[in-house]
Amino acid sequence: MVNFFKFNMAKLSGKVACQLAKHGPGSGGTYPGHVFTKIGGQESIPKLASDLKLGSVLITGTNGKTTTTTLLIKLMSKDIQIRKSYENNILNSIVTALLNQKGDLGIFEYGIRDMTYGIPDTVQKLINPVGVVYTTISQEHTQVAGVKNPFESYYKAKKLLSEGMERGAIVTNSDDPRTALIGLDKSKDVDINYYGIETDVIEDIGAETIECPKCGKELNYSHFFLNHRGIYSCECGFKRPEPNVKLVNAEFNSDSWILDIEGDLYNYFAKKNVKFNLKLNVPPFGFHNIYNTLASITAYATFTPKVENIESTVKDVFNNLDMSFIPPGRFEVVDIGGKFVGLGQGDNGDALKINAMFMKQFIDAPFEFIYTTPDEKEEEIFEDHYKVIKSMNPDHVIVVPGRKSIEKAEEYCNIIKQDFPDADFYPLSYDEMDVRIERLNEMARNSDYKYVIMTGCGEEQAMWEEIKKKMINR
Structure with missing residues (x-):
């Protein structure tokens, strides 16, 4: 049985937190819930849900x-x-x-x-x-x-x-x-x-x-x-x-x-x-x-x-x-002056495969794949990704760290080079995200290919949406 006084105090405090969250930075979607649970305990949630x-x-x-x-x-x-x-x-x-x-x-x-x-x-x-x-x-x-x-x-x-x-x-x-x-x-x-x-x-x-x-x-x-x-x-x-x-x-x-x-x-x-x-x-x-x-x-x-x-x-x-x-950061194809760039998050094999299938509708000439890698201890994601990359058979591959480990990204690139020997590696730092976003945008925009697919891991929505904005606004 939930304590009546405790529940009502939690509910009142949570509602006050809702009002405060409207005027504060970030976490507005979770902070009132945290306040309610902190005061009322998880045992109060079923009564609220009812x-x-x-x-x-x-x-x-x-x-x-x-x-x-x-x-x-x-x-x-x-x-x-x-x-x-x-x-x-x-x-x-x-x-x-x-x-x-x-x-x-x-x-x-x-x-x-x-x-x-x-x-x-x-x-x-x-x-x-x-x-x-x-x-x-x-x-x-x-x-x-x-x-x-x-x-x-x-x-x-x-x-x-x-x-x-x-x-x-x-x-x-x-x-x-x-x-x-x-x-x-x-x-x-x-x-x-x-x-x-x-x-x-x-x-x-x-x-x-x-x-x-x-x-x-x-x-x-x-x-x-x-x-x-x-x-x-x-x-x-x-x-x-x-x-x-x-x-x-x-x-x-x-x-x-x-x-x-x-x-x-x-x-x-x-x-x-x-x-x-x-x-x-x-x-x-x-x-x-x-x-x-x-x-x-x-x-x-x-x-x-x-x-x-x-x-x-x-x-x-x-x-x-x-x-x-479609939520921000998801895969889209952008036309920039007759060059078609498909870009968006593909942080597991299923997602990247879907992105590739979507991009294939547009490709009718040689194309480039700019691949942003997973991290350490994410070898299975890379294996699933690489199956998709090989099935697409791009004319050129560029590899960029999608997460923190530059060393692991280079290791993934060396595996890719076994099938795509002219693949290029760019050791862009995760800690300098603004620089990474700018360079990925430039790579796609300045590519020698009419069709470019850029997908893989990254800061999910935030990174991909910012690249798209830069690409469209120029």
């Missing part, structure tokens, strides 16, 4: 979290008032939104890199969400607090966000074996709505099979859509579930894409199945955003209390969509 009449939906995954959350917010805001949090992936940001906003439903992005700092099972118990949305789960061997995080631990942490759910619904990607298994394992406890691709129009080239997340044997794929996402099965009996919301056809043009989507799923609040058919006209936003589109539409149709609005709302949002919905 203010939401409809409950909360948490969005997680390796890639696509922010974009999916952004799109879901656009959709759900058409129907009801919501409380929201995205990009700031910690518990305190959720608590701040609960304190500072009004609404009956919470939509919160929640990124998880490990169990210790991500505390996914704790978050699930404290927030008690009615929904968890999974985008995709791919190799993410990043350091957490200076310690290498094994993929098995990373995957388990993602699963823990929904493992304790006893009510609600899970929205998950049927084309991704890892997220599909999460749905299958929880199907006895909660409702599951899958989304995926159901057309041969989209086909990846050079993708590799992965191990079955259920038994560990190699999966059999009959079709690859994007990296490890596709149509798969295993001799143990595990196979791709049939998606409830699926892309059934797509037409790709240079200035717009036409997406045909069919849906037949269970709406959690209406307690019934709903069907819909959509033909959407969207900007050419990259193959990865097809999955983000499907994830957000599935989540919206699962949790909106106004099922009669599904078709009209989705069409209204997506038919009027422009590229501004």
